[in-house]
Amino acid sequence: xxxxxxxxxKEPTVSWEALPADFILPDDPVENIQxxxxxxxxxxxxxxxxxxxxxxxxxxxxxxxxxxxKKIVVKAPDWFYVPQVQAVGVNVIRRSYTPNLxxxxxxxxxxxxxxxxxxxxxxxxxxxxxxxxFYERILQIPTYVTYDxxxxxxxxxxxxxxxxxxxxxxxxxxxxxxxLELFLGIxxxxxxxxxxxxxxxxxxxGNLLLxxxxxxxxERQRxxxERQRxxxERQRxxxERQRxxxxxxxxxxxxxxxxxxx
Numbered sequence: 001x002x003x004x005x006x007x008x009x010k011e012p013t014v015s016w017e018a019l020p021a022d023f024i025l026p027d028d029p030v031e032n033i034q035x036x037x038x039x040x041x042x043x044x045x046x047x048x049x050x051x052x053x054x055x056x057x058x059x060x061x062x063x064x065x066x067x068x069x070k071k072i073v074v075k076a077p078d079w080f081y082v083p084q085v086q087a088v089g090v091n092v093i094r095r096s097y098t099p100n101l102x103x104x105x106x107x108x109x110x111x112x113x114x115x116x117x118x119x120x121x122x123x124x125x126x127x128x129x130x131x132x133x134f135y136e137r138i139l140q141i142p143t144y145v146t147y148d149x150x151x152x153x154x155x156x157x158x159x160x161x162x163x164x165x166x167x168x169x170x171x172x173x174x175x176x177x178x179x180l181e182l183f184l185g186i187x188x189x190x191x192x193x194x195x196x197x198x199x200x201x202x203x204x205x206g207n208l209l210l211x212x213x214x215x216x217x218x219e220r221q222r223x224x225x226e227r228q229r230x231x232x233e234r235q236r237x238x239x240e241r242q243r244x245x246x247x248x249x250x251x252x253x254x255x256x257x258x259x260x261x262x
């Protein structure tokens with residue numbers, strides 16, 4: 001009988017080095033048409049709620065960089081959030097982000113699962129590294145969200161004691177994202193003529209963070225209500241004037257001067 005012994009997993013050596021100017025970043029296409037609008041809607045709601053500050057970095061399909069065992073590794077999550085980054089020059093375009101070198105560590109990443117075999121939940125510990133392994137062991141991102149729009153379902157993993165732990169949903173089926181101090185959940189509906197199961201934010205009080213188009217529609221309805229109220233006031237004033245004119249005419253018929261009464 002041969003005793004099989006699993007090999008000891010060697011800890012990767014990670015460093016944070018500037019990406020060479022001539023480094024060719026991956027330019028993989030998105031895997032389905034839902035991914036860009038899902039990411040855009042998440043960012044749009046934060047912007048409309050004035051929760052995005054100049055020092056933050058929020059993006060999608062944007063390279064996060066680490067040097068692992070002296071080799072550059074780049075992963076581009078479908079959505080991510082960094083609380084504080086160093087500013088770049090006015091005419092400089094940020095091509096990627098290297099945590100700890102260009103700012104604080106990445107706080108939250110999201111991956112939208114595709115209907116093909118992908119690496120969103122892969123723990124592959126050798127190149128090409130699985131995304132779950134990369135986010136958990138290399139970048140050590142506090143919160144990793146995976147969303148399956150085909151189910152639909154959300155899984156939220158929080159980094160605890162060196163590994164990811166699945167988090168339970170609350171009574172509303174939403175998940176608390178501590179780095180953003182918001183709840184994340186699924187909302188079926190329409191945005192920009194596209195109907196699907198969206199990812200949306202709710203605040204601590206359970207209020208839905210509106211998209212910019214919803215805020216604009218809300219403002220339009222409020223303005224229309226104000227216009228209607230103003231029109232009703234004008235009509236009431238006109239009716240009062242007409243009643244006063246009618247009364248004054250009747251008094252004059254009776255030989256009474258209404259101005260003298262006033």
